Amino acid sequence: MLNGTTAEIVERKALRINAAKTCQPIGAMYASLGIHSCMPHSHGSQGCCSYHRSHLTRHFKEPVIATTSSFTEGASVFGGLANLTQALKNIFTIYNPDVVAVHTTCLSEVIGDDIPTIVKRAIEEGVVPPGKVVIHANTPSFVGSHIVGFANMVSAIIRYLSEKSGEVKNQINIIPGFVEPADMREFRRLTTLMKVPAVILPDTSGVLDGGLDGSYEMFPRGGTTLPEIRSTGDSMATLGFGHFTGHPGALTLETKHNVPAQLFELPIGVSATDELIQSLRAFAPDGAVHPAIEEERARVIDAISDMQQYYHNKRVAVAGDPDHVISIVRFLLELGMKPVYVITGSLGNHFEKRLHELLDPVVPDAKIKQQADFFELHQWIKNAPVDLIVANTYGKYIARVEDIPLVRVGFPILDRVGHRFYPTVGYMGALRLIDQITNALFDKKDRDCAEEWFELVQ
Numbered sequence: 001m002l003n004g005t006t007a008e009i010v011e012r013k014a015l016r017i018n019a020a021k022t023c024q025p026i027g028a029m030y031a032s033l034g035i036h037s038c039m040p041h042s043h044g045s046q047g048c049c050s051y052h053r054s055h056l057t058r059h060f061k062e063p064v065i066a067t068t069s070s071f072t073e074g075a076s077v078f079g080g081l082a083n084l085t086q087a088l089k090n091i092f093t094i095y096n097p098d099v100v101a102v103h104t105t106c107l108s109e110v111i112g113d114d115i116p117t118i119v120k121r122a123i124e125e126g127v128v129p130p131g132k133v134v135i136h137a138n139t140p141s142f143v144g145s146h147i148v149g150f151a152n153m154v155s156a157i158i159r160y161l162s163e164k165s166g167e168v169k170n171q172i173n174i175i176p177g178f179v180e181p182a183d184m185r186e187f188r189r190l191t192t193l194m195k196v197p198a199v200i201l202p203d204t205s206g207v208l209d210g211g212l213d214g215s216y217e218m219f220p221r222g223g224t225t226l227p228e229i230r231s232t233g234d235s236m237a238t239l240g241f242g243h244f245t246g247h248p249g250a251l252t253l254e255t256k257h258n259v260p261a262q263l264f265e266l267p268i269g270v271s272a273t274d275e276l277i278q279s280l281r282a283f284a285p286d287g288a289v290h291p292a293i294e295e296e297r298a299r300v301i302d303a304i305s306d307m308q309q310y311y312h313n314k315r316v317a318v319a320g321d322p323d324h325v326i327s328i329v330r331f332l333l334e335l336g337m338k339p340v341y342v343i344t345g346s347l348g349n350h351f352e353k354r355l356h357e358l359l360d361p362v363v364p365d366a367k368i369k370q371q372a373d374f375f376e377l378h379q380w381i382k383n384a385p386v387d388l389i390v391a392n393t394y395g396k397y398i399a400r401v402e403d404i405p406l407v408r409v410g411f412p413i414l415d416r417v418g419h420r421f422y423p424t425v426g427y428m429g430a431l432r433l434i435d436q437i438t439n440a441l442f443d444k445k446d447r448d449c450a451e452e453w454f455e456l457v458q
């Protein structure tokens with residue numbers, strides 16, 4: 001518990017307490033799982049791989065497959081060439097995936113293993129069977145967070161696998177950013193309703209939100225297929241969502257194959273979803289918005305206007321991954337709330353710049369910080385409390401000790417269900433967030449209010 005957190009803030013430079021991020025390979029592993037028939041491979045020691053798999057498993061409540069180069073003292077001194085070569089032999093013999101996506105760890109990065117050279121040698125020695133592919137991304141955790149790891153792996157997938165035939169296909173690419181399988185499913189639903197053929201890359205729906213039908217498949221049905229990935233160079237455009245996790249892939253495709261990149265923030269809330277739908281209209285055969293989508297938007301507007309008196313000027317602390325935090329802040333402002341503390345554990349000047357643009361006109365005294373931690377956020381809250389916290393699971397420690405309602409958004413969510421099944425993006429995602437935020441505020445009031453304020457109807 002955090003009962004010992006003091007209100008007095010001491011300037012710290014070299015110490016993080018309860019960091020609001022995790023390590024690069026977790027993001028790379030998650031992105032790799034969004035390719036169909038792909039084995040994520042961790043080039044490092046077993047401990048890293050076990051931690052990354054278990055962290056993803058705890059969040060998604062699904063088994064997460066990945067292999068490891070199993071470094072021991074020998075590999076740490078002489079390099080991981082022999083380990084990776086043997087690992088590739090074993091992987092193709094035992095599991096037979098179409099793709100092996102290698103990501104590095106701190107140890108192999110410090111050693112300086114040259115993955116492309118090792119893989120090239122493995123191909124020349126016949127270790128990689130014909131038709132099979134090995135790709136790689138460098139993901140040192142001492143530089144960047146899981147957010148950077150995700151973006152690095154998506155860019156690597158595109159660099160290695162996307163092709164251009166010269167003939168433009170009637171399709172767009174969507175790089176959805178580090179979002180839930182349910183969000184990727186929602187992107188698919190919206191593009192289908194708008195009659196816009198789309199390659200979603202990566203796509204973890206059907207992989208990490210699979211059902212139980214009595215049969216076991218080593219590689220689940222979901223995931224972006226190799227032919228789909230190869231075809232991305234022929235698409236009309238790429239829509240990248242999220243400055244940190246969606247834009248780098250879209251820009252890589254633009255650089256490699258001249259596919260025009262359209263860059264958006266994560267479509268969380270009304271205006272950000274409007275931007276997505278507006279963009280899809282340009283590719284829709286009749287340029288029209290499907291009536292079902294218009295109705296969903298109307299329901300969101302109705303819900304906000306019904307409940308706005310409960311949101312007005314409520315002070316909110318937001319913590320999490322930068323793309324999510326930026327879009328959540330946009331949505332909170334749409335609700336009439338006041339995001340007063342906004343942090344991310346990741347690094348990136350765009351985070352502070354964009355949030356100042358959003359908050360300076362309406363909440364000029366808001367505290368905004370990149371590379372921050374939950375300890376500092378807690379200290380801010382101790383000095384001036386908030387009405388609501390929006391954060392990942394780790395926010396619960398502050399929420400409990402300060403008796404503040406918590407809405408869990410982002411990664412990781414280790415202690416609740418629902419995030420796998422219900423989207424946060426799109427108008428349906430906005431409705432779900434409205435539901436969570438409003439009910440969290442009501443639960444707190446029902447718990448703490450004086451008897452004369454205890455209402456049956458809100």
Ligand code: SF4
Pocket residue numbers: 023024025047048051104105106107141142
């Ligand atoms: S050693 Fe590096 S890659 Fe491995 S778990 Fe630790 S931070 Fe992550």
